[in-house]
Amino acid sequence: MLRLATICACLLAAPAMADDLTVxxxxxxRDALSDVAALYEAETGTDVTLSFAGSGLLARQIxxxxxxxxxxSAxxxxxxxxxADGDIVSDSLRDILQNSLVLVARAPSPDVELTAxxxxxxxxxxxxxxxxxVTSVPAGIYGKAAFEHLGIWPMLEGRVAQADNVRAALALVATGEAPLGVVYATxxxxxxxxxxxxxxxxxxxxxxxxxxARVSRSEARDADAFLAYLTGETARRIFADYGFDAVEDTP
Structure with a gap:
């Protein structure tokens, strides 16, 4: 049965069984991959545990x-x-998806020009x-770079609420705690x-x-198969439904 796990910086769980898969x-x-993993479980019988967080936190945990x-990663x-540290299998590395960056406000809201x-x-x-x-969460890194490119980061820097991940930033806008937010289109x-x-x-x-990519220390038999599944027709269709674009040059 598909399980969602929360990563804690101070706790490291025991290694997964070889017949299970931890992603x-x-x-x-979160939403798209949960659907993909559920279908993978149904088709293969492999139990998949999904742990979602900011890419920087997850990379440090690994x-x-x-x-x-x-x-x-995002x-x-x-x-x-x-x-570089030998923590992933280089030959397994592949780009699987693309996304775009947007500015959001609580709905309904008029368009906002990207000017200071x-x-x-x-x-x-x-x-x-x-x-x-902005130093570790990819959406924050992309957002800061975009504002710097537009020449308006110095005016905004003191008015930024930095969240642990992009979904937390989205929640601040959705609940009305922040009037604007930088998130992915998906x-x-x-x-x-x-x-x-x-x-x-x-x-x-x-x-x-x-x-x-596959993590170097993994002993899961299905790790490579799951990576291949992510770029297969079924997974691509699900990711597209959630607004992701496939990377066409993925091997």
């Missing part, structure tokens, strides 16, 4: 020895860190912009309490890709 994945994949079999940088004047006006005198932590699609009010130009930040 660490970026928080933005580096500390957490018992993951597969890691799916950016290539954290995967590169693990690859418009953003500060939308935030109001006391409002904060919700983003993932996150905005997943919550009808928010509306997309602006889309960041693709050239304002690095391409948003999701690499996946």
């Amino acid at each position: 660490f994945a970026a928080a933005s994949l 580096g500390f020895g957490a018992p993951a079999d597969v890691f799916i 950016n290539t940088e954290w995967m590169d860190v693990l690859d 004047k418009a953003l500060m006006g939308a935030l109001g005198p006391e409002g904060y912009l919700a983003m993932g932590v 996150d905005a699609k997943a919550d009808d309490r928010v509306a997309i009010v602006a889309r960041f130009p693709d050239d304002s930040h690095a391409p948003i890709r999701y690499p996946a």
